[in-house]
Amino acid sequence: NLYSDECVLVMESALSARDRVGVQDFLLLENYNSEAAFIENLRRRYREGLIYTYIGSVLVSVNPYRELEIYSKQNMERHRGVNFYEISPHIFALADNSYRALRTERRDQCILISGESGAGKTEASKKILQYYTHICPTRNNTHTIREKLLQSNPVLEAFGNAKTLRNDNSSRFGKYMDIQFDYKGAPIGGHILNYLLEKSRVAHQNHGERNFHIFYQLLEGGEEPLLKTLGLEKTNPQHYHYLVKGNCPRVSSISDKNGWKVVRNALTIIGFNEEEIQELMEIVASVLHLGNIQFGEDEEGETHVTTEPQLQYLSQLLGVDGSVLKEALTHKKIVAKGEEMISPLSLEQALSARDSLAKAIYGRAFTWLVQKLNQSLAFKVKCSSIIGLLDIYGFEVFQHNSFEQFCINYCNEKLQQLFIELTLKSEQEEYEAEGIVWERVEYFNNKIICDLVEEKHKGIIAILDEECLRPGDASDITFLEKLEDTLGGHAHFVTHKMANGKIRKAIGREEFRLVHYAGEVNYNVNGFLDKNNDLLYRHLKEVLCQSGNHIVNQCFHADELMDQRRPETAATQFKLSLAKLMEILMSKEPSYVRCIKPNDAKQPGRFDEVLVRHQVKYLGLMENLRVRRAGFAYRRNYEAFLERYKSLCPDTWPNWRGKLPEGVATLVKHLNYKPEEYKLGRSKIFIHFPRTLFVTEDALETKRSQTDIAKEGNSQSVCLFHLAVIVIQSWWRGVKGRRKAKHRRQAADTIRKFIKGFILRNEPRCPDNEYFLDHVRFSFLMEVKRNLPKSVLDQSWPRPPPSLTEASEHLHRMCIRNLVNDYCRRIQPEWKKQLEQKVVASAIFSGQKDCYPRSVPKLFVATRLETEEINLKVLQTLGTDNKYGVAVTKYDRHGFRARMRQLLLTTSSAVLVQEAKIKQRIDYGTLLGISVSSLSDGFFVLHIPTTDSKQKGDLVLQCDHVIEAVTKLAIMADKIHNVNISQDSIKFAVARGKEGVIDFSSGSDLRVVKTKNGHLSVVRLTHLLIKKYKAEKCYGFG
DSSP: OHHHHHHHHHHHHHHHTHHHHOOSBGGGOSSTTOHHHHHHHHHHHHHTTOOEEEETTEEEEEOOSSOOTTOSHHHHHHHTTOOTTSSOOOHHHHHHHHHHHHHHHOOOEEEEEEOSTTSSHHHHHHHHHHHHHHHSOOOTTHHHHHHHHHHHHHHHHHHHEEOOSSOTTEEOSEEEEEEEEOTTSOEEEEEEEEEOOOTHHHHOOOTTOOSBHHHHHHHHHSOHHHHHHHTOOTTOGGGOGGGSTTSOOOOTTOOHHHHHHHHHHHHHHHTOOHHHHHHHHHHHHHHHHHHTOOEEEOTTOOEEEOOHHHHHHHHHHHTOOHHHHHHHHHEEEEEETTEEEEEEOOHHHHHHHHHHHHHHHHHHHHHHHHHHHHHHHOOSSOOSEEEEEEEOOOOOOOSSOOHHHHHHHHHHHHHHHHHHHHHHHHHHHHHHHHTOOOOOOOOOOTHHHHHHHHOTTTSHHHHHHHHHHSSSOOOHHHHHHHHHHHHTTOTTEEETTTSOHHHHTTSOTTEEEEEETTEEEEEEOTTHHHHHHOOOOHHHHHHHHTOSSHHHHHHSOTHHHHOOSOOOOHHHHHHHHHHHHHHHHHTSEEEEEEEEOOOTTOOTTOOOHHHHHHHHHHTTHHHHHHHHHTSOSEEEEHHHHHHHHGGGOTTTSSOOOSOHHHHHHHHHHHTTOOGGGEEEOSSEEEEOOHHHHHHHHHHHHHHHHHHHHHHHTOHHHHHHHHHHHHHHHHHHHHHHHHHHHHHHHHHHHHHHHHHHHHHTTTSOOOTTTHHHHHHHHHHHHHHHHHTOOSSTTOOOOOOOOGGGHHHHHHHHHHHHHHHHHHHHHHOOHHHHHHHHHHHHHHHHHTTTOTTHHHHTTSOOOSOSSOGGGSOHHHHHHHGGGEEEEEEEEEEOTTTOOEEEEEEEEESSEEEEEETTEEEEEEETTTOOEEEEESSSOOEEEEEOOTTOTTOOSOEEEEOTTHHHHHHHHHHHTTOGGGEEEESSEEEEEEETTEEEEEEEEEESSOEEEEOTTSOEEEEEEOHHHHHHHHHHHHTTOO
């Protein structure tokens, strides 16, 4: 195979030229414990334009800061299906290895990309995504998904990336993306998780840095009409307070105008409609206007807004009332014991509230954007397998390290812990599978540092949360003091107060130092509490919950205002999301890309040894190399090893006819391998020392040179060989042609049978139509399988062919019965009782009473009266027999005077109570029936026998919960079929032989009066008038 030979030659040319370009796998370094040798190997390869190197299965990538001709489609094809070690190290080789493992082993994969800002993590993830969208098989509907997967990158970069001192396109959030594949290996969807967006950048940037790209792209590339509606000035970032902090409005390497075109096009491809794009840009513009809002103090010291035009633009863009927003920016609302208090903010507090609002709006809009991307990338059918891409911030050590660096470095500690555990685990599993004795490897276990940060009750995060939540004057300094009291004496924690003389000079009074796996980092506690609380004043939340901007409205839920619980702190949220990420990664087979930045100046060809050494240390590369080299430097399966080196032994050349292990044993014996230099496993050979492999490679090069010389003098043999090749090729073409013809004949027979069966589809089953009928039956059953109802209420069912109508009905009934049984098994006793009552209410009132539809979504309660509301004397009389109580209005039988009463339902009777006195008791056995009107009033009449001397006549009652009360009474009295719903009037017994009438009608005013004819007239509002009445009452008009 010429193609495979080319791949092998690429690898071997690098191996044989190792003195010039270094080794392509660090496992082959002789002095693998030397950091200097490690960095020198990186330098050699970087100098030759070889930016990729392996550490076993880990890929180390050095940012070239220039375009390389190694990412073309031709290069992608060159790596497709090629063994991982058969070709020079490349990001495509690692991506292809993960993909092939996904297809062959049917186990989900993940690729973890890490490195500091500017090392090329984002570009690496983009190259992997491009590779999969190119080499994976296609389906009819996967082209759109491929485009959406690719276009999700520019959108996320626009809203989540920014120019920093180290990188012009730095990701300011962590990203984990699942690429979902079907059973054929075609990409069919995706899902994105985002972590710890750097929201503080919205309101503040360091000198030489910029805000998020989208702000500049909108100003530079936005169309004039769009900018006019947003109240923005084109190409003028200097006019906006949030864009001038870093004093870096433009960057030579970034075209914001082109960036806008790319993002605008990507949003359309992903599936955003014009209204959503407009509202998204309104949010971006609102953040800029919010930054320009300034405050002043009057003579009394009260804070007020001094920039009315910006406030007007802001209220328009957010769709809120300007005066309400203005008050919320200068006042805060406190709710204590059910009472609300408004207090003014100081000038400093108002500025802080403004910045908090900007960060909250942008942060939640970013979360909404990711959710929208996930909706667009979602695929309805369950995926078969997944490859995850983790592009997350590397270890960060700056001159000034704060809360963000603390979280980022904690994340890297967890990833390092996972990395070492999985590396050791995979090594141990391979050794055990091959029958090689596993020797325990000593390594630094950073669990002690992870526990220091995350341990319950006494970890740094727990102490930080406790300080944020405790009453009293908590501050960043008290937090530092609490750390000293709790963690004093820990080997990996020290502060200025606790340090000795030499270390104390290097730690500020407001700093604490953690000794991470990668080195020491000082963290300044200023801002820790505020950033961890990440709170927004309730007053501002209330305003945003009323926003006319649909995106803002979705981001700020009214439920937040109802929830009295304090929201989780930023550190706890991050810890929990990180724990979920670890679970995801542990469930997958990992591959690793470690990205290195060669210099801070972003110049191609420049290799800063100090900077690289710093990253090699922080990425834990030497630790990883040491763990891998604790066993064997080189391992290959028997077939590949024998195929490569068989020419070095007369017994194995040209072909070995025996078993592979025996052939390899024969070969290494001929090569004089010593017992300590290698081990033979079940399917692989393990070579301990790199020099053993190098000697073998040199011998192979010498052999090839001798063979080439011999070939030059034997041209006749070459011609005969060429002729033999032609004969074999022609014979093989004949075999393929005959196979193809046979396949076509079979296909034609199948099509012929199908067409004939279709023509005879309505005839009785016979040999001519049985193939078609079987196909129809199978197709219908598969469609049923794919479209089974998801719930009892789902009435959908595939339409059956005529021959399967009866079977379809049986299947449908069985499916619904199964769903009903599942539902009934899962239902709770309380909910079952609720449903039974609702079913009775439906049987009585559905289609009969106007107010019934409004009662359907409202749950029936156990009682409308608390125990304290019922007189103690009454309770003692009734005992524990009281089942339900509700406040009612009783109307006298003669004068129809309204009197407040309580209606109590016991197991045997209905009791009417006035304070401590039981006014009337009606046994359920004597109750003749219940009458209600068909209108929306709350009147109901209890009919009692006139022969009962203990009773004074029928009982006329009014209740705000008439549907609930009548339903419960009908159930308890077993009078479900004795509820009468009257259209115009209800007649009732006043006394023996006397009759009263209640007339019901609709009108514009709600009133209950006694008419001249002695009837009780109830005028009830219609459904539309009720709405109007409630609205007027709400706004104070009625």
